[in-house]
Amino acid sequence: MFFQITKAATPLTGCRRQLILRSLSSSTNNIQIEVDNKTGFATVSMNRPPVNLLNLELINSLTRSMKEMEQNKSRGIILTSTSNSVFSGGLDIKELYRPDVQRLREFWTAFQDMWLAWYGSAVPTAALINGHSPAGGCVLATCCEYRVMLPKFTIGLNEAKFGLVPPPVVRISFKNVLPLRIAELALCQGKLFTSNDALNIGLIDELAKTKEEGYEKCVKFLQTFRKVDPVARSLTKQQFRGKDLDDLRKGKQKDLNDFVEHVTQDDIQMRLGLYLEQLHNRKKK
Numbered sequence: 001m002f003f004q005i006t007k008a009a010t011p012l013t014g015c016r017r018q019l020i021l022r023s024l025s026s027s028t029n030n031i032q033i034e035v036d037n038k039t040g041f042a043t044v045s046m047n048r049p050p051v052n053l054l055n056l057e058l059i060n061s062l063t064r065s066m067k068e069m070e071q072n073k074s075r076g077i078i079l080t081s082t083s084n085s086v087f088s089g090g091l092d093i094k095e096l097y098r099p100d101v102q103r104l105r106e107f108w109t110a111f112q113d114m115w116l117a118w119y120g121s122a123v124p125t126a127a128l129i130n131g132h133s134p135a136g137g138c139v140l141a142t143c144c145e146y147r148v149m150l151p152k153f154t155i156g157l158n159e160a161k162f163g164l165v166p167p168p169v170v171r172i173s174f175k176n177v178l179p180l181r182i183a184e185l186a187l188c189q190g191k192l193f194t195s196n197d198a199l200n201i202g203l204i205d206e207l208a209k210t211k212e213e214g215y216e217k218c219v220k221f222l223q224t225f226r227k228v229d230p231v232a233r234s235l236t237k238q239q240f241r242g243k244d245l246d247d248l249r250k251g252k253q254k255d256l257n258d259f260v261e262h263v264t265q266d267d268i269q270m271r272l273g274l275y276l277e278q279l280h281n282r283k284k285k
C-alpha cells in the first residue's frame, strides 16, 4: 500500500491541521495528504519546492494518491500546495529540454495517466489555488470540479507564448470549464488571467482572502454532495466527461507520438532553451 492511513482527531483548519496520511514510498516526499476526521475530506498538497514543477515523480505521486484515495473511498479531495505563492508552475520544462527520449515518453504517458485519474476521478474534487497556476498547474485545477483561488495570482494556459501547441490533454479540461470562444481566444493568446479576471470569465468559481477561507469554501462545495448517492454522483460525472476520457484512452499512443515528435523538433528545443534561460534570468534584471 502506498499510503498509511490514520484518523485525525482535530478539524483540518489553520494551524491545527494534522498530517495523518503520509506517502511511504515516495522518497522525495513531494505530496502531503491530510484527512479531516470530521468531514472525511482529504487535502492533497503538492510539496515540490520551490514552485511545484510537475516532473515525472510528482506526476506519478499525484496519480497514485488519487488511486489510493479512490480505493479508500475518500468522500472528497481538496488539491492545493504547500507553497505560499505557487499552486504549480506547470510542467518542469527541464523534462522537455534536451530530453532522453525514453524518459520523455514515460513523462508524457505519466501526464496522460494523471489527467485520466484526476479528470475522471470517482471522488468529488476541489482545487484550492493558493498561488500562481500557469499551464500544467491550470490543467490540474481544471481537472477538479470546483476552483477557489486566492487574490493577486495568475492562472491560464500560456503555452503559445513560448511556442508550444497545447495538446488535447491540456485543452480538454479548460474547454470543459469555459465557453468555447473564450477558451479558444485565451489559448491562442497564451493568456494568463489574474484571479479577478479568472472569476469573471468562470475559470474559477470563487475567490477567498486566505487559504483557510479557501479551504472552508472547498469544504462547503464538497458538502453539497452529502445527501447525494455517491455511485449515482460519480457515474453522472463520468458520463459527462466520458467522451473526453474515452478519446484520450483510445488516442493515447497517437497523442504520445505527436507530443514526442513536436517537442523534439530543433525549433521547439531552441524555444524551450530560450524560455528556460528567460525564467532563470528573470530576477537578475
Ligand SMILES: CCCCCCCCCCCCC/C=C/C(=O)SCCNC(=O)CCNC(=O)[C@H](O)C(C)(C)COP(=O)(O)OP(=O)(O)OC[C@H]1O[C@@H](n2cnc3c(N)ncnc32)[C@H](O)[C@@H]1OP(=O)(O)O
Residues within 6 Å of the ligand: 050, 051, 053, 085, 086, 088, 089, 090, 091, 092, 093, 094, 132, 134, 135, 136, 137, 158, 159, 164, 165, 166, 167, 168, 170, 258, 259, 262, 263, 276, 279, 280, 281, 282, 283
Ligand atoms: C501540431 C502538432 C500538435 C501536437 C501536440 C503536441 C504538443 C506538445 C507540446 C507540449 C506542451 C505541453 C504543455 C506544457 C505545459 C506546461 O506546463 S509548460 C510550463 C509552463 N509554465 C510556465 O510558463 C511558468 C513559468 N514560471 C513562472 O512563471 C514562475 O516561475 C512562477 C511559477 C510564477 C513562480 O515565480 P517565482 O516564485 O518568482 O519563482 P521563480 O524564481 O520564477 O522560479 C523558481 C525556479 O524555478 C524555475 N522554473 C520556473 N518555472 C519553470 C518551469 N516551468 N520549468 C522549469 N523551470 C522553471 C526558475 O527558472 C527558477 O529556477 P532558477 O532560475 O534556477 O532559480
